Amino acid sequence: MELSSIPDAFQSALRLSVLSAVMMGEKSFRELKRITGATDGNLGAQIRKLEEQGYLVCEKTFSARKPLTTVSLTPFGREQFREYVELLERIIKEATK
Amino acid sequence: MTDPKDTLKSATEDLALIRNTMDRSRYHFDFLSTVFLIYGAVMLAGEILAHILSVCGVRDNAPGFFIVGYLPYVFVFLLFVFYFVMRRKFIKSETLYSLHLYDVWGVVLFFLPFLSLCFSLSRFFVPGTEKVENVGVIGILFCIKTLLFLFAALITLLFTAIALRDTPLLLIALICLSLFLFVLFWGFFVGYPRTIDFFYGELITRTQFLERAVYLLYVVLGLYLKIRKYK
Secondary structure: OOHHHOOHHHOOHHHHHHHHHHHOOOEEHHHHHHHHOOOHHHHHHHHHHHHHOOOEEEEEEEEOOEEEEEEEEOHHHHHHHHHHHHHHHHHHHHHOO | OOOHHHHHHHHHHHHHHHHHHHHHOOOOOHHHHHHHHHHHHHHHHHHHHHHHHHHHOOOOOHHHHHHHHOHHHHHHHHHHHHHHHHHHHHHOOOOHHHHHHHHHHHHHHHHHHHHHHHHHHHHHHOOOOOOHHHHHHHHHHHHHHHHHHHHHHHHHHHHHHHHHOOOOHHHHHHHHHHHHHHHHHHHHHHHOOOOHHHHHHHHHHHHHHHHHHHHHHHHHHHHHHHHHHHO
16 A cells, blocks of 8 residues: 555544454444444444445344444455555654664 | 755654654553552462461361462452453454454463362262272362463463564463473373372472462563553
8 A cells, every 4th residue: 555545544633444344253233323423323334434445344144133234344344454554664764764 | 856854854854754653563561560550469479368278277277278269269250241341342343363362361360260260169069089090080180270371371471472472582482481391291181190198299389489480470561561561
């Protein structure tokens, strides 16, 4: 990944937060809401975008008869996230040389 | 063209955001560390009290017998109620994966004291402990109980290590220690002579020692998870 070609997924703080949270393991919608502090509508829209771009997978199940949406990272999403963190570290390293 | 200073600022902010979010996304061990700590401390205190009462010679008196035999179970029951209430709260926000983890810990922590209570009550249903064959049966029950305790400790540690992801050395050391004790006691269980002297001597001493070691392990685990939270 290069500075000139950073994907859209990493250009919003909320999308970056969602990806960082899901990097630690699958999360429920409520968990993501607690972690990011975003509203239902905004969070839902960002998750949908990331899902369309192939970064996330959403699964709808039931827990104690209540609907539960779980979000997890795809292998593509994990790889892209790793590359983005490497790019950030490279920028900081080069600037502090 | 983007200003390098802006690029650096933006990169630093993004990395800070990633770190903060990842920190907030870790499993919350606060509640579980309290459960481990209280459980281990109460059961260990019960064992120490039993030893003191035994030394004073009042362990088998009516109040002494109740305190030693059943009071720890009352505490465990109260702890179970606390665990159950907290679990109901978790259903609303946690993932199925973390809920399953909580369930495994719950089974390990609370099913075993229940099993232990059943074993101690079983003595009333095996009359005549002066007979060699009956002592043999009770001895086997004692050994199975201790093996289950060690196995449960092993499972608890393994699941904690999996949930922590960055498995620390302390947990690896505790896992190795419990595995070693389990294998050692298994060997002892297979080959021990089923005699009255051996039962009232070495077998009881060994099972008591191992149970205390397991309770201490839960205290260490609870303390470790609490300290880790503030790091």
